[in-house]
Amino acid sequence: MxxxxxxxxxxxxxxxxxxxxxxxxxxxxxxxxxxxxxxxxxxxxxxxxxxxxxxxxxxxxxxxxxxxxxxxxxxxxxxxxxxxxxxxxxxxxxxxxxxxxxxxxxxxxxxxxxxxxxxxxxxxxTPNRYRYYQNVCTQSYSFVWWDWARWEQEIDWMALNGINLALAWNGQEAIWQRVYLELGLTQSEIDGHFTGPAFLAWARMGNLHSWGGPLPRSWHLKEIYLQHRILDRMRSFGMIPVLPAFAGHVPKALTRVFPRINVTQMGSWGNFNCSYSCSFLLAADDPLFPVIGSLFLRELTKEFGTDHIYGADTFNEMQPPSSEPSYLAAATAAVYQAMTIVDPEAVWLFQGWLFQHQPEFWGPAQVGAVLKAVPRGRLLVLDLFAETKPMYIHTASFQGQPFIWCMLHNFGGNHGLFGALEAVNRGAATARLFPNSTMVGTGMAPEGIGQNEVVYALMAELGWRKEPVADLGTWVSSFATRRYGVSHREAEAAWRLLLRSVYNCSGDTCTGHNRSPLVKRPSLQMVTAVWYNRSDVFEAWRLLLTATPTLATSPAFRYDLLDVTRQAAQELVSLYYWEARAAYLKQELVPLMRAGGILAYELLPALDKVLGSDRRFLLGTWLEQARRAAVSEAEGHFYEQNSRYQLTLWGPTGNILDYANKQLAGLVSDYYTPRWRLFMETLVESLVQGTPFQQRQFDQKVFQLEQAFVLGTQSYTSQPQGDTVGLVKGFFLKYYPRWVGGSL
Incomplete structure (x- = not known):
């Protein structure tokens, strides 16, 4: 009790x-x-x-x-x-x-x-105190280039879906700049510390510094303006905005100003070297810790006010310097105590991701040290990946600390039909009934939004339900009817097929990453296995196309028709790749050239054309957002390059390659397609010359193509070209019969 x-x-x-x-x-x-x-x-x-x-x-x-x-x-x-x-x-x-x-x-x-x-x-x-929204990464993968008009739409969506607790992290770098200047850092040292806009999420968690920077002065001004409007609108609905707090990470330049401070250089993160990673962590017992923490929070709350909940992550995807419980408890307590110096009512919103990300480090003693270091009721834990790997079960309901059951669902803002709807449907109710449960809310915590909307519709509804949906088949049929504005038998049947296939993931395969060969650097070791029957996807595709005479005027239907076509194309890439790979291993040149030629010279260009018919699937739309955030042509180019890096190489040498992959017109034609053509040409050359395929040499060659795309200046239209329905029909008539006839 x-x-x-x-x-x-x-x-x-x-x-x-x-x-x-x-x-x-x-x-x-x-x-x-x-x-x-x-x-x-x-x-x-x-x-x-x-x-x-x-x-x-x-x-x-x-x-x-x-x-x-x-x-x-x-x-x-x-x-x-x-x-x-x-x-x-x-x-x-x-x-x-x-x-x-x-x-x-x-x-x-x-x-x-x-x-x-x-x-x-x-x-x-509602059965819960909170309906939470966002992930620290969402700020970079989806929100980074937004203006106020787009933020206004999102906050309306949040309110309509009952969200009452959400991150509000814009503008914090401007506040940190004030603090760093007050501490004696120079402007050039500060500029050298901040990452570029597309990578700020990981700078905020201490994973990165410097990469993709510096931040222009205009960025700070824009973000301060946006943060005021965001907070004002959130608070006007009675939402609780979560502000950032000091987690202990400091710029290296601080050691110049305070040469005797006790800092530990952390290990590298995400295949980056220490030029961009290996952050400096201030010791919990260093006298500067509460000074910096309180300086930041005082300046932040003076600018933006407060609702008394703050977010901070000290060891996100980074192994602490010591596994001693006393060290972990002290490091945790220092963060919380720095908050309470400024705000005695402070509550710490804490991402529980670290516990499941490195389970070999975070044993019961280590987890307990963190959870007990903050007074009970003042640490609000996000069980961030609970639909797949719930941690409340392994931590005795976070040892009495309140927690929010979250659905993470999506990593990197990937396209790809995906969901674990059965697990989502049952998960929150199960957590609420857990012995001595301290669950106080549900949450949606995707790394990127704008995809798989059926998953978020269900999760938002569950925030107000005391019991799971009794029949998901009936629910998803109703979802389709509402979405298109009319009941249609074929459309509803298509959605039921999707429910039992792509949206019925279970077990360890439910990572939320799109691992399709289409969006990965080609190799002979690519994974093509999926947890569902591909026939269900192709049949759903056929059924949706059958519904076009009735539903084609619905923008949502046209979006779904294109999205399922994109998924079918993704499946076809896997199948043609497998044919090409098998032919290469059997040293059969003609079948290799046939399958490789269709994949790289027919299928992908055709997919790019279909995607180009909808502005929601255009690379130009994505890059235009980045350029609109700029105040000069040079700044626009800088922001666009940040955006291109995030979508592809992620770091200067492909450090987190293709993690944030998207299937966008322009990206398919000028990034994915050249890679696949080079791969198939290299395999053919290998067979003709009788030399083995060398993956390392191929990687070196293909990196030149990838880098050329990132550093390129080619412009991409933000205006759709062609009719979606007509293009999908042509694509379907060419490839669906091959699937049915088994002649891929």
Whole structure:
């Protein structure tokens, strides 16, 4: 019972700040009304009556919404205990009563008229204190180039999906610059420390420094402006923004100013050498630790205010210098104590990723040392990969510290149909029933967004459900109907096939990485095995194409049709690669040339053309975002190069090669295709000359192609070319019969 009381105490601690005043109720009411007007337009928005009343909250203080009214010209009444609760109630009405759909790729908002009546009153209380969103990496893989217009859309999406706890980490480098200058560093030393914009997530966790930098002065100004707007909008809904705190990592230049400070140089990370990695960690007992930590937090909160929850990661994917529990406890306590100097109400939001990432290091004694170093209820742990590798089971519910059950799902913002929907559906409810569970919330923690929207729709819904969805097959059929705005038998059948295949991952294969040969540097050792039956993907593809006469006017349908076509192409690449590899190993030149020629000279160019028909699959769209963030042509080129590196080499020598792979028109034609052509040509040459294929020599040659793409200046259009449906039909008619006929 003690651990349950601790979890409840945390909820009460944070609710104290959320109770608010009449002024907050008015502000949150107005925020939801403005969201409604942005979403539906002023005329339709007038059909709703929205209010926020704290008194509606359950006795436990948990978020609650109430729906009533509608029908025969009556206004729909939406009442919420917070702005987020009211927005979630509005979304529930639009979804379940109007058959609407709100998603990253576009929304389907065809409301029936008159608006459907709510039978009696519908009151819903969330079973959890928190619905969390983001991963530290999301800031770099997805948000890095966003302007305010895009942030406004995202915060609306967050509110509608009931998110009430989220990272707000923009602008922190500007604050750190002020602190470093105050500590005596020069501007050139600071410039030499910060990474470029596309790699800031890993600088913030101490994994990297310097790579891809420096940050222009205009970057700091833009990020400060954005952070103020982001925080203002989040708070207007009653969300709790999580601000950053000092984790102990310092610039090397600090040793010039303070030559006697006690620092440890950490090991390298991600195949980088110490020119860009091997951060300096300040000792917990060094007198400068609380000074730097409090300087940063004081300057940060003076600029942005605070909601008393802070994030920091000291040992993310880095092995600590010592496994002694006393060392780990001291290092952890120092971070927390530096927070409380400035904010006695501080709560530390802590990513639990490190425990599962290096299980050989983080034994029970080491985990316990970290968890016990912060007072119970003041460490809020993100069980970051709980849908696949839940850590609450192995840590006795994090030894009494409150935790949030998170779905990580996606690494690097990869394209590729993927999900573990059965595990997601059951996971949170199972964690809630765990003996002495200290679970206080659910969370979505993808490294990159804008993909596999069905997974996030389910996870957001589960944040308000007390039980799992009873029948996922029925649920996914309803999802398809809402998404396209009309029920269609073939489309629903396609989604059920996807549910039982690509979205039914289980076991150790559920990593969330796209390991397709299409997006990997070619070799003779590539993995082509998948956990599902490829026939299900091809049949779903056929069924969606069958539905085009009815659904082709739906933007969401066109997106899905292209995305499933992209997935089918990914499967075809694996199959043609396997044919080419088998032919090479059998020393059969003609079959090798046939399979390799189709893959590299027909299939990939055709895929690039299909992708080019939708701006959401254009490299030009991605790079245009980067250039728009700049204030000069030189800066635009710098940002674009940052972006190209992230998508491909990730580091100067391919340090984390293809981790953040995307299947985008332009990237397929000018990065993936040249690699595959060189590979097939090298295999043919090997057979003709009777010499063995040398992977190392090939890697050296292909690196020249990869680097040329990253350093290139070719522009890419952000305007789609061609008709998606027509191009998909042509692609289908060429390749689907080969799959069915077994003549790949």
């Amino acid at each position: 003690e651990v349950v009381a601790v979890a409840a105490a945390l909820g009460l601690l944070l609710l104290a700040g959320a109770q608010g005043s009449v002024e907050n109720e008015v502000r949150e009411t107005e925020a939801v009304r403005e969201l409604l007007a942005r979403l539906l337009g002023p005329e339709l928005a007038a059909s709703f009556s929205v209010w926020v009343k704290r008194a509606l909250a359950a006795a436990s203080g948990l978020d609650t919404y109430r729906l009533s009214g509608g029908g025969a010209g009556a206004r729909v009444q939406v009442l919420g205990s917070t702005g987020v609760a009211a927005a979630a109630g509005l979304h529930r009405y639009l979804r379940d009563f109007c058959g609407c759909h709100v998603a990253w790729s576009g929304s389907q908002l065809h409301l029936p008229q008159p608006l459907p009546a709510v039978p009696g009153e519908l009151t819903e209380t």
